[in-house]
Amino acid sequence: MQYIIIGNLALSLFAIIPYLKIDHWSIRFFDFPRVQFLSLNIFLLVVNLNFFRYESWFLVSFSMLALASLYQTIKIIKYNRIYPVEVKSTKQNIPEQEISILVSNVLMTNTSSHQLIKLIKKHQPDILICLETNKRWENELADATKAYQYQVKIPQENLYGMHLYSKLKLSNLNVRNLVENEVPSITCQLQLKSGQNIQFYGLHPKPPSPTENEASTERDAELLIVAKEVKNTKIPCIVCGDLNDVAWSKSTELFKKISGLLDSRIGxxxxxxxxxxxxxxxxxxxxxxxxxxxxxxxxxxxxxxxxDHFPILTKLQYQSVAELVHEAPKFEPEDLDEANQTIKQVT
Structure with a gap:
């Protein structure tokens, strides 16, 4: 029985640890496996019911586990089909207003470039952004990316290389190291075939981990710097990449509030x-x-x-009336204060 109580208390604690105002990787890690923790919670709830006792410590720990399970469910429920979608779908075919983007963290040491090349040939995305790319990857993708007139190549041997290939016209291109010298990002404007300009950001900040940055501060600051820029952007905007953060974390939620951007996975x-x-x-x-x-x-x-990453493909359609059917996230003054404080720590 004592092991059940300890398990109840531990899983209850895991649910709230990410809300400690501590940026160390050992705390931020608990943002990630909420789905896995919820599965463990449900399993342990069943065990609790099979060994139910009307004893004070058991009842307290059981109640805490039930509340933690509810909380974990609330955190991830938006990313299920039972939840209303945040971004409306469209079946209209307006090719000149559409953009398809394939993002792939290739894993620099991976030697199976032919697998990615097959996907490029099959899906023929308008935009291909590859992360963790070095000079070898650049050379191996050269033939498959000949159709991409616009190319931005940042080969690096530190797992933070980045290559952007575009069939759409690029302008105002800027390769920046927003927070850390060895971690580049790409900012530019894309032009749809219709002539509509889109502000584009390709990102790959370092994660908080024992082998990378000890804290999440640098990652969070990079996302929030971009969020503040997006907030002041007057044209349509897309931000994509391996952000080394999960969709339901407090830091990603703050990014969405400040930027006002939508997530098509919701619902x-x-x-x-x-x-x-x-x-x-x-x-x-x-x-x-x-x-x-x-x-x-x-x-x-x-x-x-x-x-170690699956590639992911998204196809969007620009519509002048889309703003009327979407509700963009909004921030409160304290959200902006929090963002500024995080950015201040790295600048």
Whole structure:
């Protein structure tokens, strides 16, 4: 019985640990496996019912576990089909107003470039953004990306290389190191075939982990710097990449509030992309956020390319009336204060 009580208390604690104002990776980790924790909670609730006792410590721990399960459900329920969608779908075919984007964290040491090349040839995305790319990956993708007139190549050997390939016209291109010198990001304007300009951000901040940054401060600050820029952008906007954060974390929620961007996964599914090799440790790390100017045509996690991430494909359609049917997230003054404080720590 004491082991059940300890399990109840531990899983209850895991639910609220991420809300401690501590940025160390050992705390921020608990943002990620909420689905896995909820599964454990449900299993342990069943065990509790089979060994139910009217004893004070048991009843207290059982009640805490039940509340923790409810809380974990509330955190992830938006990423299920039972929840209303945040981004409306469209079946209209307006090719000149559409944009398809394939994001793939290739895993720099992965030698199966032919797997990604097959997907590029099959889906022929307008935009291809590859992360963790080095010079070898650049060379191996060269033939498959010849059709992409606009190319931004940032090969690096530190797991933070980035390559952007575009069939759409690029302008105002800027490669920046927003927070850390060895971690680049790409900012530019894309032009749809209709002539509509779109502000685009490709990101891959470092995660909080024992082998990377000890704290999440740098990652959070990079996302929030971009969020503040997006807030002041007057044209449609897309932010995508491996953000090394989950969709339901407090930091991603703050990013959405400040930027006002939407997440097309809400009401559809988690679309988990990591870890590709361990199904029990899988969560959404690769993201597409966009302004209310777009409706969704398609979102799909693609087959494995032997990376630790699955590629993910999204197809959006720009519609001038889309803003009228979408409700963009809004921030409170204290949200902006929190964002500014986080940014201040790294600038």
């Amino acid at each position: 559809r599914g988690r679309y988990s992309t990591f870890h590709a090799k361990y199904w029990m440790l899988r969560w959404p790390l690769d993201h597409f956020f966009h302004s209310a100017h777009f409706k969704l045509k398609k979102i799909k996690v693609l087959p494995s390319i032997n990376s």
